[in-house]
Amino acid sequence: MSVKYVASSKLPTPWGVFTMHGFEDLKSGKEHVALTFGELEANTPILGRIHSECLTGDALFSLRCDCGFQLQTAMQHIAEAGQGFILYLRQEGRGIGLINKIRAYELQDAGANTVEANEQLGFAADMRKYDMIAPMLNKIGVNQVKLMTNNPRKVNALKDNGVEVSERVPLQVGKNRYNESYLKTKSTVLGHLMSEHHFHDND
Numbered sequence: 001m002s003v004k005y006v007a008s009s010k011l012p013t014p015w016g017v018f019t020m021h022g023f024e025d026l027k028s029g030k031e032h033v034a035l036t037f038g039e040l041e042a043n044t045p046i047l048g049r050i051h052s053e054c055l056t057g058d059a060l061f062s063l064r065c066d067c068g069f070q071l072q073t074a075m076q077h078i079a080e081a082g083q084g085f086i087l088y089l090r091q092e093g094r095g096i097g098l099i100n101k102i103r104a105y106e107l108q109d110a111g112a113n114t115v116e117a118n119e120q121l122g123f124a125a126d127m128r129k130y131d132m133i134a135p136m137l138n139k140i141g142v143n144q145v146k147l148m149t150n151n152p153r154k155v156n157a158l159k160d161n162g163v164e165v166s167e168r169v170p171l172q173v174g175k176n177r178y179n180e181s182y183l184k185t186k187s188t189v190l191g192h193l194m195s196e197h198h199f200h201d202n203d
């Protein structure tokens, strides 16, 4: 197996006490985390989010994207539901890494969109891998997922990796004037499912 479970601990948060499980990805050398909340019932669709690392949005309060808002809202929804999980995958910048993401932001400051910037740097628009997910879910006892995402390609990637996605739950939060064109590109070029009102409210 390409992912090795290492240890678990409590993770108290503003939304409640999660349990944090650490994994080593033997292929990439990355350290991934699973958070679980409540008792995860076997053979039941479990509410969850597969979140790709975004240091800028998740930890540095960046308004260039919606990642931090999505992470917080997902944790809140899971706590409200009484059970659920987050997989926090260390694939920063859709897989190109933090420094390359900063390079891509530099190109976006000069007018490129998020996809063009990746391409100008010689990368595909999205370089993420999802082969670590099935073994991580297996370890935390989840085999059916109600997935909080706007990204249909993520749903398909999970299915391709043997994960049963019983439902997609939209997660449209965090729109602001700095990420409006980024969200538009996600919807028109990357295929994310965003309802139109997302671009008009809170203006």
Ligand SMILES: Nc1nc2c(ncn2[C@@H]2O[C@H](COP(=O)(O)OP(=O)(O)OP(=O)(O)O)[C@@H](O)[C@H]2O)c(=O)[nH]1
Residues within 6 Å of the ligand: 050, 051, 052, 053, 054, 055, 065, 067, 070, 091, 092, 093, 094, 095, 096, 101, 104, 105, 114, 118, 148, 149, 150, 151, 154, 171, 186, 192
């Ligand atoms: N290369 C690059 N990566 C970005 C940029 N903005 C955000 N990211 C990364 O994109 C990833 C999040 O991808 P998204 O496509 O926003 O979201 P998703 O997880 O696929 O879809 P949702 O589940 O709906 O959020 C994180 O790894 C971020 O670091 C950008 O402009 N360029």
Ligand SMILES: [Zn+2]
Residues within 6 Å of the ligand: 054, 056, 057, 058, 065, 066, 067, 068
């Ligand atoms: Zn982000």
